[in-house]
Amino acid sequence: MSDYNEFDILLNALSEHVFVLSETGRYVNAFGGQENSRIEDSKANVGKTINDVFPQRLAKIYLSYIQRTLQEQCTQKVIYQFSREEMGDSYPGLPGTDEIWFEGTIKPLPLIINNERTVLWTAKNITEQRMIEQRLKVLSEIDELTSIANRRTIVERIDSAIKEFQEFGRIFTLLIFDIDKFKRINDTFGHPAGDRVIRHVANIAQRELRSRDCIGRLGGDEFLVLLRDTDIGNAVSVSEKLRKCIAHTTCSFPNFEVLLTISIGLAEIGVGDLEVHHLITRADQALYHAKKHGRNKTCCYDASMEEGMDEPAKAKHWVMYKQDSDDPIR
Incomplete structure (x- = not known):
């Protein structure tokens, strides 16, 4: 087994989704997401752009995150949500759920791929945490x-x-x-x-x-x-x-x-x-x-x-x- 394959296996074992994205929003690579059993789905996006994967409103927001990260050359943390209503058949959540929440960590990478700068986007599923927070908020109000x-x-x-x-x-x-x-x-x-x-x-x-x-x-x-x-x-x-x-x-x-x-x-x-x-x-x-x-x-x-x-x-x-x-x- 080659070193590359071992490294690939290790990255895919990560519980979080990890994406390499170009400055124009193209998926360069995808790893991880094992806890959601969505590794293959994530890899299917490689070669596509954010505009291909998400509705226009969401794609515009996510692209702005990437561009700001590269412009300021600093790590950003963002909270974002996918809803079944907006995503339709592309909704990444589990059956029986209507929304899924992620905490994204976006870092600039020192890599130029196809003449484009890149970022590393790590997406942690925080749906359960978010639901608990929302329930506690309701109880407090x-x-x-x-x-x-x-x-x-x-x-x-x-x-x-x-x-x-x-x-x-x-x-x-x-x-x-x-x-x-x-x-x-x-x-x-x-x-x-x-x-x-x-x-x-x-x-x-x-x-x-x-x-x-x-x-x-x-x-x-x-x-x-x-x-x-x-x-x-x-x-x-x-x-x-x-x-x-x-x-x-x-x-x-x-x-x-x-x-x-x-x-x-x-x-x-x-x-x-x-x-x-x-x-x-x-x-x-x-x-x-x-x-x-x-x-x-x-x-x-x-x-x-x-x-x-x-x-x-x-x-x-x-x-x-x-x-x-x-x-x-x-």
Whole structure:
């Protein structure tokens, strides 16, 4: 057996795919990929160009990686994905999968082949790692009880919306609501029933709110809704629709039904709202006003509301958003 054949066998035993590519994107050689059982498929690309192998959009991206590597004469690391939808019959993933992810390491080589500079492209399959990361990301963003956004996520989205308003003038209104007399439900029927009621309300809100709106659970029975591209007048219409829908939909249990109502506070973004807690505080003051004046209603923030609020109630607004737990706030 020749030295070349031994060397070739060693390269093909690599778990990663290894390609030698020219500066115009032509496959000069291919090795490895043993963990994916795709060695022969990879070698079939030798002599072809990236444009022959990939859709135009992907080919353009991959060629830019090669050219940048050669231009800067430094190693690059890139993350890229193949989807079954875009690749069609050329999709390199396993049957039953819809996408495959790779981490590419692209190094300039001191080789000129057919008057073209070359790079070494090593592709490591990171699909499993990527899927785990995506699952963890979802878990970190979603409220476990209701499957809507959790406190951290909704606050981050409001913060992004504030930045968009400051930069582009994109308005929005914040809606905050909670379930009237929720403590009585917990005390009468128990916490499992309370959890069921919270899920019931969250499901209705998700169904009734518009696709561009974002709802999250602050904790306990309290929810925040980001109403994008919505001034206070239109926000009242959205809020009233939601309030009436919840009031007219019973939460069913095996032996009984519970009628629920919610109280809602609204605050529209303003020029002075530079921090999330400024806006949430105003919306919560409107909610406080709604509950104080009979519940089951929508109230819009007005500066006069602060005049009748005692100091302990005011202090609550400044600390509630610093909590890390999902314990009931109200």
